[in-house]
Amino acid sequence: MVGGKRFGSSFANAKLADSFRSVLMQASSRGEAFDLATGRPMSEITAARADRLWVQLAREFIDERWDDFAARHRQSTVDGLVTLTCGLLREGRQPPDLKMLREALTHWEFNTAARRRSAEPPVEYREALRWIAASSLPLDVIAQPDGIRAGMKAISTTLDGSRASASTVARKRAALSGPLRFAVEKGYLSHNPMRDVRVKRQQTVEAIDPRVVVNPRQAKALLDAVREIEPTVHGFFALLYYAALRPAEARAIRKDDLTLPESGWGQIVLHSSYQESGSAWTDAGTHGEERHLKHRSDRDTRVIPAHPELVKALRAHLATYELGVSGRLFVTRTGRGGHPIPAPWQNPVSMSTIYRVWARAREQALTPEEAASPLARRPYDLRHAAVSTWLSAGVDSTQVAAWAGHSVAVLMRVYASSLHGHQVQAMRQIEALIESSEGTDG
Template identity: 35%
Template sequence: MTNSDTPGVKENGNSALEGFSFDVRLWKVNKVNSKTRPYQLRWKVGGEVSSATFATLPLAEGRRSELWQAMRRGEAFRIHDGLPESEVRRAEAAAAAQAAVKLDPTWWEFSREFMKRRWRTAAAKTREGFADSLAAAALGMLAEAADAPDARLVRRAVRWSIVPAHANEEPPPDLEKVCVWVAENSLRLSALKESSIAEDVHYRLAYKLDGKLAAKETYKRRRRNFGAAMAYAIQKGYLDANPIAGMERVATAATGAIDPRVLMNAVQGREFLTAVSYVGSVNRNRGRRLVAFFGCILYAAMRPAEVVGLRLADCHLPEKGWGMVTLRETRPVSGKKWTDSGQRHDKRGLKMRDPEVDRPVPIPPVLVAMLRAHVKEFGTAADGRLFQNERGGLVGTSSYWRVWQEARHFAFPPHKVASPLAGKPYDGRATCITDWLRSGLPVAEVARRAGTSPEVIDRHYAGCLDNSLEDDNKKIEKTMGWGDEDGSES
């Protein structure tokens, strides 16, 4: 059958469609030598022959009927593949719809894509921070439904799913249905263009599940990570702008200043370290193994993760006088699923420094003596680390936290145990930094030794130095040459 036999079909040459023709010839179905698809249909468009094979005769005749009906409707056929115009348009529309979906993934899909992109270059703690931020935002990117799972399960499901290693794994039994639900009910990224959705996402970043305001640093980290995700979305063409960029915090969190009540004085510090040695049985030496560990925090302002990775080769411990530790790495605990090694501790460079940059920190004679005594009693780990657990492994966060808490009961009277005094290991670092500031060290030098910035020192510790007002006034009097008590010139 040719187009000339089909009523209403225009002659070739009058078509405005490039690559299409009305010159169509359709032949009958014939058999070919094939066991699986023995029925062949052939047709010619603009001089080009197209063909298709089928497993059964009804399928072949059905396809011939479809082409025949297109010819009767007066459709042009595409020359290179013989498809009628209506089928070409449907295929193009489907492809456009699929492309539009690709440019507008769901939050569930986008979180997995973004995390895969950032995983290779991010530290374990950074990965965990991204997971927390994406999971918090996910709560605002869900369709409203009566059968919605508990918010805690939703967050766990998102945190599990975005780990690239889990891409081809089945979810844990308790998250299997939750993952399916969240994947099906997750809103597309374009929903963030609606102000109500964007505001809800911002709320989720700023507040905890119980409706209480999240810690200031938690909010700052979540918003920073969400901003990084939005920058990636803009780069990929999913969005034009960060939808929460102009939003202000709806409430004010804690100022971030150190509470002076957590700081130990010199006597309390010594008593606390002595109390640490009493923790645990004599045979296990659980507390004694950590006396010098906590000494590094209290007298050198080291972060616990820095102490975990400290090696004897990086310590100068003279018999008398001040020594020096050169910090080169940190071993934060992040969990096995976030690290490349599959171990709980990640191995990274120092915080706020390039990977190859170290940080020399002078240490007082009291800490030098403690480290020398520690090495003499416990030796070092196989890789030269100063501190190890009973099995020679890395000192775990839960281990030193338990010892710290038990030591407080030995070191302080009950009313002090019930107070914020030395509530956590980081309070020992705060005590050391405050002592350095009170001794008159310049803020820049304190920041250098502590491995942070002068801005952080000023923001967190300014309120701890109020009791130095009289000393500061005397220094000013001495510098200005004021001799009498009323401040008048002599």
């Protein structure tokens, strides 16, 4: 019993159990403190901590969590672990080849799938791996306040020494807190040392920049330009603008997800998205994988009305182009050099194609001043325009949140600054009140 909590361990035979009991009795006789989290003597916890390096803890952590993480989450977590590992080094140590060290950590040390496929690392990584094993800080140093501050400094700085963005710091902070929580679970630490250090967090900007939001006239001009440049993806961009789909959701759209009447409004039932991460991070070794909707469980769906213009665009696509495997609408139909790929098309349309077409559409549809501005700089900004249009049209925020796949709180926090119609109405109300009060007393 430690701190009123009962702990127990099982052993293969009585001799091993007696040996372990003897260790506990000796520690108790010495008056040694016992760890409240594990029930073990602190000397045992300290020894486990002292013998373990940060690079070893990070590797154990990613191996433990690998199967639970989506491919994009694996990639993001490993990126943070690599940054931390390259920053948490013994005093005076500088990697002889930082690029090779980062590559060895990314594609071997912290890549569980790669180590499952082969017992030995590639020859080109071995020297870098030996170096980091001799240079990584011990866990007991990391657990001190100065160690935590060193970790926060590592994730707050880019490779060129400049300050990292608030969103990057927030993402990589999880790569520090995750392994430390894992160390507590494994009994290497008695508590998460990040609680002992107060670090001022950078304010992350969630609200969209109103300058990126196109009005309906500009959106129509951009979609018309896309249709001229690459008609096979016109419907893709129409989904982003008229239904506020994320690009990953539009890449996963299939014919069976659509209800498209000959006229009027239709309906879209979303149930998945296609996340692109790279073959190093997927279980099947493919470039991406189909996942459930963002912030939803595996079987959740999202139902969105399809504007008549969107219905028209999708019906035209279905009437003109052969579908990909499983009825997917937007697929890669050409390879390198523009050479056609024979059917059946399996891969969703590549984002490189989407970005290329969008860049040309902005040049064609916008004025030089608009093209040089942040206006609709990314295809994702069409989704922002869609949500902003719904809100400005007076659609109830709860309904807009459901269509967009947000909570109401996130919706209002992100899109409050883009409600141009509401702002104009508010200014008119203020103007009318002032005018009506002119010439009156009080």
